Amino acid sequence: MPHPLDSFFAPASIALIGASRDHEKIPGRLLSMLRKNEYPGKIYPVNPNYAEIDGLICYKSITDIGAPVDLAIILIPARAVLAALEQCAAAGVKNAVIISSGFAEEGGESAAMQDAIAALARRTGMRISGPNAEGFFSQKQRVAATFSPAVDVKPSVVPLVATTKRIGIVAQSGGIGFAYYHRASALGIAVSYVVSAGNESDLGAGEFLDYMVQDASTDVILLFIEGIRDVDKFLAAARRAAELKKPVIVTKVGRSGAGMRAAASHTASMAGWSAAYDAVFAKYGFIVSNDLDEALTIAAVLATNPLPKGDRVAVVTVSGGAGIWGADAVALQGLQVPELSEKVQAEISALMPSYGTARNPIDVTAQGVTSGGLQKSVDVLTASDEIDAILIVLSLSSDVRKPFKEAELTPVLAAQHKPVVFYSYTVPSDFARRELAKSGVVVLSGLTYVGVAMRQLVDYATFELRKPADGAQVPARDISAQLKSPALSEADSKTLLRAAGIALPDEVLVKDKGELDDAVARVGFPLVLKIQSPDIAHKSEVGGVRVNITTKGEAFLAFEALLNNVRQHRPEAAIQGVLVCPMAKQGVEIIIGTMTDATFGPMVMVGLGGITTELFRDVVYRPAPVSAEEAGTMLARLKAAPLLTGFRGAAMADVAAVSQLIADISVLAAQHAEEIAEIELNPVLVHAEGQGVTIVDALVVGRRSSLSPCGRGWLAAKRRDG
Incomplete structure (x- = not known):
């Protein structure tokens, strides 16, 4: 079945706008590369300053050619590019590669010029790669639409070819993309395509990935990315690659980050700058490599072996x-x-x-x-x-x-x-x-x-691609009443979770000592008391928690002590009251959370919970929503997974129950992505098989939350709140 980019990667004719006779300059080198690689189609140089270039008729403009053009390669100063593209569109040119630089990478008016290019592509339907691209090379079709010296042909050198399978290369850095090609050629790995995405005004890495996935001549894909702009197309291509079992080896750069994410929960603070990317890669079976030679070694092994x-x-x-x-x-x-x-x-x-x-x-x-x-x-x-x-x-x-x-x-x-x-x-x-x-x-x-x-x-x-979660089968519940105040306390957060259909223990918020007697009778001993305030995230650090209370006398003394401690340590905090909770029975402590990534949206996380959460950082992320089956896969990937499966003679934990809870939380985060920024349940106690789970503590952060400096202090070591 034809692909929309077939005429891009295998054009029958190419116009070089800004062609030159000088082979030392990029326009001249590009024409030279096309001819050295024996491009079989028609080449139309376009430059009003020449009548001919290297024996080819040179046209004053694209409209003078008078014949169909599949691909225009733009090699002129940035300020002349938009007008040239308008002429190309009017002449019926199907595709364009803009080699020219000086657009969004410079900001200001230059960025506006790139926006105009994107608008032109949408309006005319012409597909555009770049600007600031290094072009592409279709090895099988001999289309060297690039100035990279990596594709130069040396007549005295016989190419080394060891593989019948071919690798396709998609890179958001032209230099690195052609470096992959250069090294692959030195090893004898055959290549189908290498493409530089440039600034991605129109065509992006996701669409190029989609082409490689469906292309019968591409057996392994190498992907070098800084960030994904065409997210939906990228995710669709990733799923298709997983379904076809076509390997994708990905290198994601920009992992170090240049600052800290201001986050209320551990879910986000532990994520780092690339956790969402790694979650997507893991979901679709991408092979992650952070070294050029390592990635090519993996590609070589995949291309030569079952x-x-x-x-x-x-x-x-x-x-x-x-x-x-x-x-x-x-x-x-x-x-x-x-x-x-x-x-x-x-x-x-x-x-x-x-x-x-x-x-x-x-x-x-x-x-x-x-x-x-x-x-x-x-x-x-x-x-x-x-x-x-x-x-x-x-x-x-x-x-x-x-x-x-x-x-x-x-x-x-x-x-x-x-x-x-x-x-x-x-x-x-x-x-x-x-x-x-x-x-x-x-x-x-x-x-x-x-x-x-x-x-x-x-x-x-x-690797097995898990069935996607069908969040549509779970009716979204109205939680707007619980999100009137974006900064929520534990009690507020649990009220919201209950409204969303999440099961929690029966707890009572006591606002006055006179209500304590009835609350204790309702909850029963042993119990836990916890101060409640949207301004206090670390309750134990201000003396705001008492556990294992077994008598009424202890309960009343603890109530007074909690209020006195908070008045002393955080006199400005707005106190809602004291939450009376049943003392949870023993279980394996885990953390379940969600965060919102700027690129991929809601993410769900599971990890080893309790006070050691940030110490060990034993966590797994996936894009939300996930099914219970996929949640089980997440749990199995934890280093602490044996704790759930009978480690050293312990009882098997209720993995089915916690998997369903993870799925439910992920669906909640996905359905209310515009309202909820983060969710954290920590700890969640996973009891013995068949005995379910207990959510001990919870935090929900609304989209408009402006937590106090203390609230932002969740970047510090996690507390254990009973």
């Missing part, structure tokens, strides 16, 4: 020390390097000298290369059901010797029974790379990256 059926790795080497190092590299990533059975060891031992070892790692010794023991050992391991993947560790520095015979290695790898990864601990020679490339091998030379790539391969093989 997905493994498990995490058991055999390490085969010609050097004992290198083999141990290889085994360490994968083991440090949590993969198994199991000792082989006596039967398999016997088969491999027969293929090597007596001083070799077949236990795993398998050292066939240097002699194993010349005797054929290396290849035959790989054959044995490929057929064995004891191993899920093979890592071959060897030296490939020779310019004359081949460790494998192409006729023997090629059919083993082509069968794709299991992943076989090749690592050279010496700098691999061009000879070795090219010889092994004939069998479909990409030689890797970063052992840590190899270990990470094999781990990611195993993880990606087990």
Whole structure:
């Protein structure tokens, strides 16, 4: 089925607006790149100062061409760009790439010019990439619509191509996008497309991702992003990639942040600047990498191998020390390097000298290369059901010797029974790379990256896209009455949650000592008393909590003590009263929360709760809403997950109940995204299986909240409020 961007990436004709004869300047280099890469379509240089350029007729304007143009590449000063685009639209040009800079990146009037470009795209339907873009390269169609030297063609150099599968590259930095391409080419990884998104006045990373996902010639996608502007298109493309099981390797930069998010809850303060991005990546199975070479190593492993059926790795080497190092590299990533059975060891031992070892790692010794023991050992391991993947560790520095015979290695790898990864601990020679490339091998030379790539391969093989939460099936309840004051106390927050259908313990807000007797009788012993004020987030820090009260006398004394403590520590605080609560029975403490991300909207979080929440930061985020099934997946990803599943003989916790609570809170946050900024339930006690959960403390922050400095103090260590 045709895609709207087919004519963008595979144009039948290209107009170069601002073309030049000077190959040292960008306009001249771009024409040179198109011709060197043997672009098969028609090229129309446009520049009123020339009659011809490099043997091509040069036109005074786009309207003089008089023939259909699929793509216009704009290479003129910024202030002339809008007029040129208007001419392109009038002439029926379908797509444009604006290489010119000097727009939103400069601010002021320049940003207004970019807004005008976006408006033109909406009005005319012409699709526009840039401005401030480095263009794109369609390798298969030989469209080098870029000035990047990475796509320059050197007649004396035969390209190295090891893979039949291709990677597509989408980058919000042109320099990094073409750096990926340059390094991929050096490794022998075939590329389908590399595109620089520029300032994204119209076409953005999400739409380019969508193209790569549906493109049959793209098997693995590399994504380099700073931020997402076309969010809906990005999320739709991400879901489609997950559904098709097409791997996306993403690098997100700008993680350090230049300031602090002013947040009332731990949910937001612990998120950091990129937690929402990581949540989206995790939801859709994206493989996150924060290093260029690591990302390409992962791409190489994905492009040359099937997905493994498990995490058991055999390490085969010609050097004992290198083999141990290889085994360490994968083991440090949590993969198994199991000792082989006596039967398999016997088969491999027969293929090597007596001083070799077949236990795993398998050292066939240097002699194993010349005797054929290396290849035959790989054959044995490929057929064995004891191993899920093979890592071959060897030296490939020779310019004359081949460790494998192409006729023997090629059919083993082509069968794709299991992943076989090749690592050279010496700098691999061009000879070795090219010889092994004939069998479909990409030689890797970063052992840590190899270990990470094999781990990611195993993880990606087990990824399942969870069914989306159907928030539409849950009727939204009216909570406007509970949100009249955006700054809510715990009691206010719990009233709102009850109105939204969330189950909480029966508690009583006592405003006067005369009401205390009835409240105690209603709640029952043992109980907890907590001061209530929208101005006090850390109740325990002002002496505002008393727990495990077992008599009326204790209750009355505690009531007076709480009020006196608050008058002393926070005399300006508006006191609503004292909340009388039942003392919760024991359970695993977790935190459930929501926050609102500026890009992706509501996020839901779950983590280890109580006073250690910020200390351990054992949290998992996902875009809201989530289903109970997806909430269960979030819980399973916590380091503290064993606490919920019978750790050291403890009872199984009610995972089903807490998963449903997470889902319910996420739906609440999504349905009321315009009204609720943050929700935090901490701690939530998860009781034994079948006994449900108890929300001990809660905070809801409205969109218009202006919390006091103390309220903002939730960035400090979390309190335990009984």
